Amino acid sequence: MDNEQKLDRSFFGQPRGLRTLFFTEMWERFSYYGMRALLIFYMYYKVSQGGLGFDQATAASIMSIYSALVYVSSVLGGFLSDRVWGSRKTVFIGGIFIMLGHIVLSTPFGVSALFVSIALIVIGTGLLKPNVSDMVGQLYTEEDTRRDAGFSIFVFGINLGSLVAPVLVGRIGLNVNFHLGFSLAAIGMFFGLLQYYFDGKKNLSNASLYPTDPLEPGDLSKVLRRVLIGIVGLGLVLLLMQLMHALTLANIITLISVLVILTPIVYFTLMLTSEKTNAQERSRVRAYIPLFIAAALFWAIEEQGSAVLALFAADRTNLHFLGMNLAASDFQILNPLFIMLYTTPFVWLWTKWGKKQPSSPAKFAVGLVFAGVSYLIMAAPGFFFGTAGKVSPMWLVGSWAVVEIAEMLISPIGLSVTTKLAPKAFSSQMMSMWFLTDSAGSALNAQLVRFYSTKTEVPYFAIIGISSVLLGIILFAMVPWIKKSMQGIR
Structure with a gap:
């Protein structure tokens, strides 16, 4: 990085390239979280109400496995960026896929449109998400103390788009028409693409135009062979399930959960055994493993906001509060609202x-x-007042207020530490690993949410909450070893 980049403080004291990535991600998150605030209701509302008629448990499982697939596809995005297109082009192509996915969902073609949309958005987000974040990391040197603050500002942009979306997309979808709501998400991604293309030409480094580890002539055949083996293997598993009369939606979700966690x-x-990874980089990757597990457990709680907490908002929350008529989708603004605050x-x-701040593993x-405490709060109303009636929306507000403290300690810090611990040859792919924390947590959720109901509400929240608190204490005990293995990275 040259001296001009080191001294660049054009955007709130941060490099000017952060502005481009800030607004690109803001619009992408507007489209994604607008769709997500509405999707679970679209899936379980009756067909006569404009929905698809799934039962609530199935809808919650689909929401969770959708999140898992969205983030596991970041592996593809990291690979194509590092080895084929470079990060800038990969992000743009991903945005096009996302926009097309929302357009498909806005059409009245029922379940088939839902799954086509899922496929398009999964691919698109996988191409876009890890590479936008990787480009943020490229704006700073390892020694630049602005890095964590820069990532926090970047996350603010994510949540600015996420804040507006549920109110517009959710309310229009619930009160007017589901498909009209989904069309707003497509429009949001279109604006994001325009901003990224034109602003990026001026503010982003030319290095983002090129892959960091381009494919060698002999590599392509090796990659294609592995992909073919994977496709054939998956096909054989699905065929076996069909022959055993086990090819059901629930079993497919379970299969995806297992594959995502693997x-x-x-x-x-692969990173620990690669010849391209030196001894210091291997030590840093080993230090990253417990942070990965901790982040996955955090996301397993946080991502239930669009599934379990959305059901709690619809079924157990008094939506007429202090003279306001709330919509169940309105509560999805609490996540970005508290992040922004x-x-x-x-x-x-x-x-x-x-440099005196706590280390990254201590923050995790x-x-x-905090994540565990947020679920203990959710267990309280059922424990004290029973689960038969409606409760104050302040329980949801309080729970989200606490879990978002956890997100501030894990999400921007995780993005930052991932870029610092990444082996050089696996730069974008290591960022994909960060998004796999969300994917793994969501894959776990796809199984967990099936156990949630009004009858199981109290033990469901209590068991998950207590488990998270205990795991946080265990991670505290591991902090000295992790810091040593990070080899000078904080």
Whole structure:
């Protein structure tokens, strides 16, 4: 990085390229979270109400496995960026896929349109998400103390788009027409593509135009062979399930959950055994493993906001509160709202402390404890008042207020530490590993959410909450070893 980039403070004291990536991700998240705020209701509402007529447990499982697939596809995005297209082109192509996915969902073709849309958005988000974040990391040197603050500002942009979307997309979808709501998500992604293309020409480094580890002539055949083996293997598994009369939606979701959880295990093995990874980089990858597990457990709680907590909002929450007529989708704004409220004090705190701030693994440990407490809050109304009636929406507000403290300690810090611990040859692919934390957590959710109902509400929230607190304490005990293995990275 040259001196001009080092001294660039054009965007709130940060490099000007952060502005481009800030607004690109803002519009992408508007489209994604607008769709997500509406999707579970679209799936379980009756056909006569404009929905698809799934039962609630199936709808919640689909929501979770959808999130898992969205983030596991980041492996594809990281590979294509590192070895074929470069990050800038990969992001643009991903945005086009996302926009097409929302357009398909806005058409009245029922279940078939749903699954085509899922496929398009899964591919598109996998191409876009890891590479936008990787380009943020490229704006800073390892020694630049602005890095964590820069990622926090970037996450603020994510949540700005996520804040507006549920109100517009959710309310229009629930009160007017589901498909009209989904069309707004497509329009949001279109604006994101325009901003990225024109602003990126001026503000992004030319290095983002080229792959960091381009395919050698003999590599392509090896990659194609592995892909073919994978496709044939998956086909044989599905054929076997069909012959055993086990090819049901529930079993397919379980199969995807298993494959998603196996993916990071394979990836860690490849990075640790690669000849392109030196001894110091291997040590840093090993240090990253417990952080990966902690983040996956956090996302297993946070991602239930669009599934379990959405059902709680619809079925157990009094939507007429203080003279307001709330929509169940309105509660999806709480996630980005609290992130936005917390970003400024957290950015100030990390900047004020500088090199004296707690280490990344210590922040992760505290984050897990807060995540667990947020679910203990959700267990309280059922424990004290029973699960038969409606309860105040303030329980949801309080739970989200606490879990978003956890997100501030894990999400931007995780993005930052991932870019710092990444082996050079696996730069974008290591960022894909960060998104696999969300994928693994969502794959776990696809199984967990099936156990949620009004009858199981209290033990469901309590068991998950207590488990998260205990795992946070265990991570605290591991902090010295993790810091040592990080080889000077904080």
